[in-house]
Each structure stands twice: as C-alpha cells, then as structure tokens.
Amino acid sequence: MPTELIKGNTAIAEAALRAGLDAYFGYPITPQTELLEHLARRMPELGRVFLQAESEIGAIHMVYGAACAGARTMTSSSSPGVSLMAEGLSYIAASDVPMVLVDVMRGGPGLGNIAPAQMDYFQIVKGGGHGGYHPIVLAPATVQEAIDLTYAAFDLAEHYRTIVVILTDGCLAQMMEPAELPPMRERGSPISKAWALSGAKGRERRVFTSVHMSPEEGEAFVNKCARQWDVITANERRCVSEQIDDAEWLLVGFGTAGRVAQSAMRAARAAGLKVGVWRPISLSPYPTPELKALAPQLRGCLVVEMNTGQMVEDVRLAFDGRVPVSFFGRSGGVVPLPEEVLEAVHRMIETAKEVVC
Amino acid sequence: MLMADAPEVHLVFDRPESLTDVDTHYCPGCSHGIAHRLVAEVIDELEIRERTIGVAPVGCAVFAYNYFNVDFAEAAHGRAPAMATGLKRVHPEAVVFTYQGDGDLASIGIAEALHAAARGEHLTTIFINNAIYGMTGGQMAPTSLPGQRTTSSPCGRDVETMGMPLRMSELLATLPGVAYSVRRSLHNPKNILQAKKAIKRAFEIQIEERGFSFVELLSTCPTNWGLTPSESMTWVEQRLIPFYPLGDYKVI
Numbered sequence: 001m002p003t004e005l006i007k008g009n010t011a012i013a014e015a016a017l018r019a020g021l022d023a024y025f026g027y028p029i030t031p032q033t034e035l036l037e038h039l040a041r042r043m044p045e046l047g048r049v050f051l052q053a054e055s056e057i058g059a060i061h062m063v064y065g066a067a068c069a070g071a072r073t074m075t076s077s078s079s080p081g082v083s084l085m086a087e088g089l090s091y092i093a094a095s096d097v098p099m100v101l102v103d104v105m106r107g108g109p110g111l112g113n114i115a116p117a118q119m120d121y122f123q124i125v126k127g128g129g130h131g132g133y134h135p136i137v138l139a140p141a142t143v144q145e146a147i148d149l150t151y152a153a154f155d156l157a158e159h160y161r162t163i164v165v166i167l168t169d170g171c172l173a174q175m176m177e178p179a180e181l182p183p184m185r186e187r188g189s190p191i192s193k194a195w196a197l198s199g200a201k202g203r204e205r206r207v208f209t210s211v212h213m214s215p216e217e218g219e220a221f222v223n224k225c226a227r228q229w230d231v232i233t234a235n236e237r238r239c240v241s242e243q244i245d246d247a248e249w250l251l252v253g254f255g256t257a258g259r260v261a262q263s264a265m266r267a268a269r270a271a272g273l274k275v276g277v278w279r280p281i282s283l284s285p286y287p288t289p290e291l292k293a294l295a296p297q298l299r300g301c302l303v304v305e306m307n308t309g310q311m312v313e314d315v316r317l318a319f320d321g322r323v324p325v326s327f328f329g330r331s332g333g334v335v336p337l338p339e340e341v342l343e344a345v346h347r348m349i350e351t352a353k354e355v356v357c
Numbered sequence: 358m359l360m361a362d363a364p365e366v367h368l369v370f371d372r373p374e375s376l377t378d379v380d381t382h383y384c385p386g387c388s389h390g391i392a393h394r395l396v397a398e399v400i401d402e403l404e405i406r407e408r409t410i411g412v413a414p415v416g417c418a419v420f421a422y423n424y425f426n427v428d429f430a431e432a433a434h435g436r437a438p439a440m441a442t443g444l445k446r447v448h449p450e451a452v453v454f455t456y457q458g459d460g461d462l463a464s465i466g467i468a469e470a471l472h473a474a475a476r477g478e479h480l481t482t483i484f485i486n487n488a489i490y491g492m493t494g495g496q497m498a499p500t501s502l503p504g505q506r507t508t509s510s511p512c513g514r515d516v517e518t519m520g521m522p523l524r525m526s527e528l529l530a531t532l533p534g535v536a537y538s539v540r541r542s543l544h545n546p547k548n549i550l551q552a553k554k555a556i557k558r559a560f561e562i563q564i565e566e567r568g569f570s571f572v573e574l575l576s577t578c579p580t581n582w583g584l585t586p587s588e589s590m591t592w593v594e595q596r597l598i599p600f601y602p603l604g605d606y607k608v609i
C-alpha cells in the first residue's frame with residue numbers, strides 16, 4: 001500500500017472500514033466529526049450500515065443492538081458525548097459483546113472546548129459506566145499507530161468479546177501525517193457467530209441480558225469477568241521506549257503527550273543528559289511490569305500529561321516508591337511544549353541533587 | 358364425559374409455540390400476561406418465530422425474554438428502540454419488536470422512541486400504558502391521569518406543576534415515518550380480540566416494510582393502583598379509556 005498524507009480522524013475511519021466494520025452509529029461532535037463524515041460516505045458505498053443517531057445515547061444502544069446481532073460495530077465521539085455513552089458501555093460490558101469506541105478527547109470538564117486534552121484518562125481507563133468493568137484501552141501517538149491499532153481493535157474485541165477503546169485527542173485526530181493504510185479485509189457474516197441474535201431458526205433461542213437477579217449469580221458473573229481480565233492483562237500489554245538502555249531519567253507520556261515527551265527527550269540528550277522515554281500504548285491493561293522493570297536503573301521519572309495528573313497515579317503504583325516520580329501537565333486544551341517539558345526535566349534533576357546533598 | 362381415545366377430542370386451547378413453558382412473575386390481574394400471549398399468538402400465526410427478535414424494556418416486563426420463545430435482548434431503561442434499530446439494521450430480514458412500558462417509552466426513552474419512529478424503522482413497538490410505574494412501586498408515569506394518586510404524586514397529579522399526560526399514539530401518528538399507530542385496551546374479551554388484530558396488523562406492516570408500527574395497549578396494574586383485578590378492569594373502562602380514546606390514529 002502506498003504512503004499517503006492522511007488526517008487522523010479519516011485514517012481511523014478508513015482503518016475500521018478495512019478491518020471489516022459492518023455497522024457504524026454516531027453523533028457529530030468536534031474534534032471527531034470527520035471520522036463520522038468519512039464513514040457516512042464510505043459505508044453506504046460498500047453496502048454497509050451507517051446511521052447518524054439522535055444522540056450519543058441512541059448511538060451506543062444501536063451499537064449494543066448491532067453487537068448482539070453479531071456485527072463488527074463501532075461508534076466514535078469526544079468527551080461530552082462519551083459521558084452520554086457511559087450507560088450503554090456498562091450494559092455492553094455486562095453482556096459480553098464486542099465493540100470498538102473511538103474517543104477523541106477534548107478540553108473539559110463540561111462543554112469545555114474543542115482543543116486537544118487527555119482529561120478523560122480516569123473516565124475511560126478506570127470508570128466510564130457503572131459496575132467496575134474493564135475495557136481494553138489503546139492510545140496511539142501517530143496517525144500510523146492509530147491506523148494499526150484500529151485495524152487490530154476489532155479482532156481483539158471479538159477474541160475477548162470485550163469493549164476496545166481507541167483513546168486519542170484532538171491533536172492526533174486533526175493532524176495530517178504520512179501513513180500507510182492496510183488492505184481491505186474480507187468480511188465475515190454476523191450470522192455465523194455462534195452467539196449472535198438472528199432469529200432462532202433451527203436452533204434454541206438466544207438471549208442477551210445484563211440482569212443477574214441473585215447476588216450469587218451476579219458475583220459469579222463479575223468473577224468470570226475478573227478472570228477474563230487476568231488473561232487480557234497477561235496477553236495484551238503494549239508499550240514502546242526510546243533511548244532507554246543507559247537512561248537514568250525517564251520521561252513517561254501517552255498519546256500526544258508521549259510525543260511531546262519524545263521531543264523533550266531528544267533535546268535533553270543533545271544537552272548530554274541521560275534521559276529515556278517510555279510510552280504505554282495499552283492504558284488498560286497498563287504495562288505495569290514493563291515499567292517496573294526499569295526501576296533499578298532510574299534516578300527519577302517525570303510524567304507528562306495533558307491534564308492535571310491522572311496516569312501519574314499508575315506510574316507511581318508501578319514504581320511503588322522505588323523511583324521518585326514528578327509530574328508536568330497542561331490542561332483544559334493546552335498542549336505542552338517540548339521546551340517546558342525540558343525545563344521540568346532540569347527541575348527534576350536539580351531536586352534529586354538537593355535530596356542527595 | 359370425554360373418553361381419552363374418543364376421535365372427537367380436539368385441542369382448543371394450548372400454549373403458543375412462541376411462549377416458553379415458564380410461570381410469569383406478573384401479579385394477579387396484571388394484563389402484561391395477556392399482552393404477552395397476544396404477541397406470541399400473532400408470531401405463531403404469522404409463522405415468524407424463527408426470524409423474530411424481541412427487545413425487552415426495564416420495567417415489570419424486564420423478564421419478557423424468559424417468556425417468549427424467540428431470540429431476545431434486554432435493553433437499558435428506555436433504550437429498546439435504539440437497540441432494536443441496531444439489530445434490525447444488521448438483520449433487515451428479521452422481525453424485530455420492542456415491548457415497553459409507559460415510563461420506559463414515554464419518559465426516559467422518548468427520544469429513542471420518537472426518533473426510531475421518525476426514521477420509519479421497520480420495527481414494531483408494543484406499548485403497555487398502565488398509567489403508572491409498576492416495577493419501582495407505583496410512582497407517577499408520564500401517562501398518569503390528572504389527579505391520579507401515585508407514591509410520587511400523593512395528593513394526585515397536579516397538572517399545573519407536573520404537566521399533562523402524554524398521548525403517545527396520537528403523538529406518533531403525526532410522524533411521517535409511522536405507518537401504524539393505534540390504541541387498544543385489554544380490559545375485556547372483546548377488546549382483547551381487537552388488540553390481537555391490531556398487533557397482527559402491526560407485525561404485518563413491519564414485514565411489508567411500510568414503516569414503524571405502534572400498538573398502545575391500555576393495561577392494568579392492580580398492585581400499584583390499589584384495586585382488585587376486577588376493579589382494575591372497570592378502572593380501565595371508566596377512567597383510562599375516556600382520557601385515552603381507543604382507535605386508529607394512523608393506518609397506511
């Protein structure tokens with residue numbers, strides 16, 4: 001496939017389509033709208049389902065229906081819209097059906113603004129809907145990675161019958177970068193799925209429900225999900241690092257903040273500082289063992305986020321006090337500059353020296 | 358006395374194939390059970406059991422999936438029309454129906470219901486109007502009558518502060534996507550037979566792909582009305598029907 005200049009939103013939409021997306025339901029919201037618009041054109045062209053729902057609530061419950069029908073299905077939105085989807089996400093998680101959600105985060109809380117932010121890490125990674133379920137959450141940092149992760153997301157969702165979230169932000173979604181799109185996949189038939197609803201023709205009827213009336217039944221279901229999550233945690237952790245071999249100082253960031261951290265790392269290296277960068281791609285399950293393994297060589301770690309400190313809690317948990325962890329964040333839609341991150345690196349190193357003296 | 362092997366023995370009444378052999382949890386005198394049976398008889402008569410998918414509400418009919426012998430999904434409160442849309446769009450050849458109470462459809466889920474109807478989704482909705490929230494213990498519904506006492510309108514529904522009840526059949530009939538919108542009642546055998554005819558027509562309209570079809574059924578909730586089953590039937594006739602006239606609001 002040739003490399004082309006492609007916008008994040010369009011790239012994600014096209015990758016989903018090529019991964020065999022059968023049915024898309026969504027509602028317009030900036031900075032995600034091009035994703036919906038691309039599918040509005042492409043899905044009907046290919047004889048597939050595209051529907052603009054009456055709201056994000058409508059969209060997520062249409063996805064729920066389509067998922068129960070055995071379709072490869074997806075929706076996309078941005079922070080305020082994803083809040084409305086919380087109910088449906090919880091029901092979907094409780095019904096063991098696969099789906100993909102693309103969340104293009106913007107500045108919040110409230111209506112906030114349409115600038116890039118990472119303020120919904122807690123919402124997506126730790127919460128979302130009620131009931132303590134875990135989605136798989138993948139955070140790309142380049143348009144190419146967004147394509148590759150979206151393409152893989154549907155297989156992951158179906159393999160584990162779970163929710164997969166592509167968690168990105170307005171920066172990556174609106175940015176154009178050279179990238180290569182994957183080939184068009186053959187689509188499977190929704191009816192061929194051994195669990196899907198299609199009408200009980202020549203078989204026992206099938207039922208999807210999220211009701212577990214007795215507490216014991218409820219607990220058995222939750223425990224089953226927890227065991228499944230252990231398997232996912234063991235198999236699906238993803239992260240990348242750069243300049244890590246001799247690093248004494250570590251920069252950590254995900255998505256766009258991870259890229260800013262990478263630029264800051266390069267500037268620090270040019271200034272002769274032994275700085276490396278580590279970027280989790282799966283935010284859930286978090287690559288805790290991989291991060292923990294770096295502890296012995298590190299004198300300090302700086303977490304960079306486009307919020308006031310959310311993922312930093314997971315970094316602290318991973319290091320468990322073995323590495324001093326500091327934080328630098330910009331929020332509300334402000335993207336940090338590599339220079340400010342570099343200054344924060346210098347401050348981290350100065351502070352460490354003071355502690356030693 | 359009939360002899361077991363007498364050739365003139367005919368089976369005149371049996372459980373429809375589309376109902377499971379399970380006791381329902383409905384209270385005595387509740388007409389949810391009647392509505393279930395009518396829907397199941399229609400599914401049998403139209404021979405669509407093997408291509409029907411039902412969507413259950415949150416409300417007293419939440420366990421409808423236990424009683425219908427067809428594929429079923431249980432939606433979140435009010436979201437059945439959206440879920441049904443997802444199912445139907447993926448399987449256009451399936452016959453998809455939602456079964457919803459008045460709180461589910463006319464309050465929390467009114468956006469989903471109106472928009473599925475406005476899009477002219479080829480779905481059938483069976484709407485149980487019992488003028489109260491049954492499952493949660495008798496609170497005011499959007500269909501509770503003016504002056505009706507409920508646990509959340511203990512002095513009676515004051516329309517100055519709580520607004521007037523919604524007449525859903527009339528409202529839906531105004532939408533171009535709706536092909537069929539009628540109101541029937543379940544309070545006596547004559548009306549039950551008429552209700553069944555309407556349910557059958559609604560499913561046929563879906564099969565003929567004419568648009569959204571909607572059957573409102575005036576129903577009882579003796580438990581939360583504080584009436585006996587037979588008093589409840591009278592209450593439907595004397596109180597509900599005058600406010601919610603039976604009839605065809607749209608038939609195309």
Ligand SMILES: Cc1ncc(C[n+]2csc(CCOP(=O)(O)OP(=O)(O)O)c2C)c(N)n1
Nearest residue numbers: 415416417434458459460461489490491492
């Ligand atoms: C989001 C949400 N809000 C509230 C409830 C609680 N709840 C369950 S059923 C119900 C009302 C049901 O009334 P109706 O739809 O009229 O059906 P009925 O029980 O009378 O058949 C409510 C408010 C819920 N389950 N989910």
Ligand code: SF4
Nearest residue numbers: 383384387417491578
């Ligand atoms: S509470 Fe009312 S609606 Fe619910 S089962 Fe009992 S009688 Fe029927």
